[in-house]
Each structure stands twice: as C-alpha cells, then as structure tokens.
Amino acid sequence: MTTIEFLVPVLIFGLLICCAMCLYRIANGPTAADRMVAIDILGTVVVGFVAIITAVTGKAYLLDVALVWALVSFVGTLALAKYLVGKRLNE
Amino acid sequence: MNETIGLILITIGVLFDLLGCVGLVRLPDVYNRIQASTKCVVLGTTLSLLGAMVWLGTTPVIIKGLLCILFLLITSSTAAHALARAAHRSGVPLADESVVDRYADDLQAGENNEEPAS
Numbered sequence: 001m002t003t004i005e006f007l008v009p010v011l012i013f014g015l016l017i018c019c020a021m022c023l024y025r026i027a028n029g030p031t032a033a034d035r036m037v038a039i040d041i042l043g044t045v046v047v048g049f050v051a052i053i054t055a056v057t058g059k060a061y062l063l064d065v066a067l068v069w070a071l072v073s074f075v076g077t078l079a080l081a082k083y084l085v086g087k088r089l090n091e
Numbered sequence: 092m093n094e095t096i097g098l099i100l101i102t103i104g105v106l107f108d109l110l111g112c113v114g115l116v117r118l119p120d121v122y123n124r125i126q127a128s129t130k131c132v133v134l135g136t137t138l139s140l141l142g143a144m145v146w147l148g149t150t151p152v153i154i155k156g157l158l159c160i161l162f163l164l165i166t167s168s169t170a171a172h173a174l175a176r177a178a179h180r181s182g183v184p185l186a187d188e189s190v191v192d193r194y195a196d197d198l199q200a201g202e203n204n205e206e207p208a209s
C-alpha cells in the first residue's frame with residue numbers, strides 16, 4: 001500500500017512533465033503544424049491522466065471523460081488540419 | 092496482485108509518454124515530431140488505460156476502457172495522417188538532414204502523367 005502512495009504522485013508528476021514539454025512546443029513551434037501536433041499530443045496525455053485518476057479513485061464514470069475527450073480532440077485536430085491545407089503558413 | 096500488475100503497466104505507459112514528449116521537443120522537423128510523439132504517446136496512454144482496467148477489474152471499467160483504447164487507436168492515427176498531409180500540402184519544409192521525399196515525387200509524377208484530381 002505504501003508503494004502505491006509513493007508511486008502515484010511520481011506518475012502524475014511525470015505526466016505533468018509531458019504537459020510542460022507539449023506547452024513548450026506550443027509556445028515556440030516554428031510553424032502552425034508543430035503547434036497542432038503538440039495540441040493533439042496534449043489531448044492524448046490528458047486521457048492518460050484520466051486513466052490514472054480512475055485507477056486510484058476506483059470510479060468508473062471518469063472513463064466517460066476520457067472517451068469524450070479523445071473523440072472531441074480528434075474532431076478538433078481534423079478540422080484544423082483541413083483548415084491548414086492550401087494555406088502558405090511557412091512564410 | 093491486480094494492483095501490482097496495473098501499477099507496473101501504468102508506470103511503463105508513463106515512461107512511454109515521457110519518451111514521446113522528449114521526441115516532440117528534441118526532433119528537428121514536423122514530420123519527425125508527428126512520427127515519434129504519436130506512436131509513443133498513443134502506446135503509453137493505451138498501456139495506462141490497460142493498467143487501470145487490470146487494477147480495478149470491474150465490468151464497466153473494462154468495457155469503457157476497451158472502447159476508449161479502440162477510439163484512441165483509430166482517431167490518433169487518422170489525425171496524425173491528416174496533419175502530416177496538411178503540413179506537406181501547406182509547404183512546411185523538411186529538415187536539412189532529410190534524404191527522400193516520396194510524397195513530393197508522387198505528386199510530381201501525377202502532375203506529369205495526367206491532370207491532378209480536384
């Protein structure tokens with residue numbers, strides 16, 4: 001039991017480092033495509049957060065949040081990708 | 092026992108997430124970043140969900156977890172493909188170390204042979 005109490009904050013801190021790296025790439029990505037990739041990855045990392053919180057608290061309804069988050073993030077990324085096609089954003 | 096196996100799976104998943112985000116920061120190109128980060132982060136998040144399923148082991152968690160893994164695998168690969176295609180179409184340059192660009196060759200060959208489909 002003490003292993004769980006030690007390891008779960010460490011895992012959440014690791015995912016926070018992932019979020020910080022994604023935010024770094026969002027802040028100074030050279031092109032708009034870099035920022036969109038980082039936003040997509042940030043959505044996937046949030047699903048990992050929800051998985052850890054579900055496992056710790058034991059509440060099954062939290063996985064609905066992960067499901068909806070994955071689908072909405074997919075729709076947003078696809079809309080931004082369709083918007084980006086044909087635009088000269090590298091100049 | 093279930094808690095131990097679930098915790099090990101979640102730990103491996105978080106390690107994969109960290110490696111993918113390091114690739115997102117360190118690699119020189121949009122396409123390299125898409126490749127590294129999408130593969131690693133999707134595998135890590137899938138392992139985390141699998142660890143939560145093994146840890147709890149109740150029926151709602153397993154059904155929702157499997158559904159979430161399925162949607163995650165389908166949607167993230169599709170989104171990465173659409174992003175890479177959009178970046179290439181909008182003229183984002185490759186890194187200087189790149190040696191081959193098959194998509195540009197393919198587009199060039201299509202323009203030479205026939206009119207590109209609108």
